[in-house]
Amino acid sequence: MKVILAESAGFCWGVERAIDIARDFAAQGKRPVYTDGPLIHNSQMMEKIEAEGIREVGDYESSGELEIDESTKSSAVMVVRAHGISPERRKYLKSLGMEFRDATCPDVGFIAGKIHKHASKGYKTILFGDPKHPEVIGLMGYTNDCGYVVKSQKDIDALPPLGDKVCMVSQSTMFTDEFERLGEYLKIKYPNAQVIDTICGATKERQTDVVNLVKQGAQAIVVVGGYHSSNTRKLALLVENHGVPAYHVETADDIDVNALQKYEIVGITAGASTPDFIIESVCNKLGLCRELEK
Ligand code: SF4
Incomplete structure (x- = not known):
């Protein structure tokens, strides 16, 4: 054979970068390093970094309240995962009184930027992705409450009337051919839609x-x-x-x-x-x- x-x-560069950021803090010793949800979706690697002093708090979707020992807060650092978070979550994490370090992958930051830019000009966002994935949950926070997650043509058919300003982006890890197909389908209904390929390199x-x-x-x-x-x-x-x-x-x-x-x-x-x-x-x-x- x-x-x-x-x-x-x-590892992609975004995951490697997030792990390096958390590890750099942990290597300094003496201060707890927390991540808002699992830093990486790999249980073996999670065990390894936990042994180095990096501890996951919170939940997979980064949506629940965090329970952190008050006595550790002043010395602890909170690291945001490569998936990124919504602006509301960012505000919440910063309010906890810990040092805050954002390890959002710049490729996810690029998607957030595109959504934010268009939403602030009145565009409705169509996000191709998994509605339960933390990256998508975080990105939806940039849509000014005018965002819709779609996975299929059926989901596009079910969209309410959205007017003329429509922008479509993708979760970073989707299939390119599916995104192209759905983008073309969306354009039948919204010929002026801005379809931006945000699947990462x-x-x-x-x-x-x-x-x-x-x-x-x-x-x-x-x-x-x-x-x-x-x-x-x-x-x-x-x-x-x-x-x-x-x-x-x-x-x-x-x-x-x-x-x-x-x-x-x-x-x-x-x-x-x-x-x-x-x-x-x-x-x-x-x-x-x-x-x-x-
Ligand atoms: S956006 Fe792409 S490069 Fe960044 S963490 Fe996700 S898979 Fe990796």
Whole structure:
């Protein structure tokens, strides 16, 4: 069995940056480092950073009140995740009296900026994404209460009359072809709609690499990443959309090597929140040696 690894497998720059920011504070020691919800959608990496003193408080959606020990507040730092937060959440976190450090991915900040700019000119926002994802919840906070999340043509059909000023953007990790298709569909109803492709470069790169693995002859692709990671799940779906079986695993322990032996060429890819030490162990288990970088 030949094994090939996608070039882009592993952390995207936004996730790496957020982890570095939190780790820099933790490395200084003596001060608690809190994150508003999980810093990264990967339980193995969460365990690792927790051992370094970075503690998740709050909930997945970054919406609940935080209970933080009063005695730690004056010395603690609150780090915002790469997914970003709404302006209201920012105000709330800043009101807690801790040092505030924003690790929102600049690519998410770019989307927020586009929404804010258009909303302040009276545009209604159509956001292509998952309404329950924290990035989408945060971005909706920039729409001046004039935002709608859509996932399908059916959702576009169900939109109320929106007037002439309509702007469409995407959650950073969606499929490019679906966004283009929905953008064209929206324009039938709103010919003057501003459709802005805000899918991030890291997502596009990972999606292109799946296609490249298929072109290189991969008959099955192992997709490594958290079962709750949106971008990892999407990669697995993309693999299947190309008619190739996807094996979504969280760690090397989840791999059934015997089940893969029937394939001559097996590809490996990983989500943007998958640490290198897990990719490394998956590669090793499948007989592909790879230098440990992170
Ligand atoms: S997936 Fe894209 S938007 Fe999200 S953190 Fe990574 S680079 Fe930033």
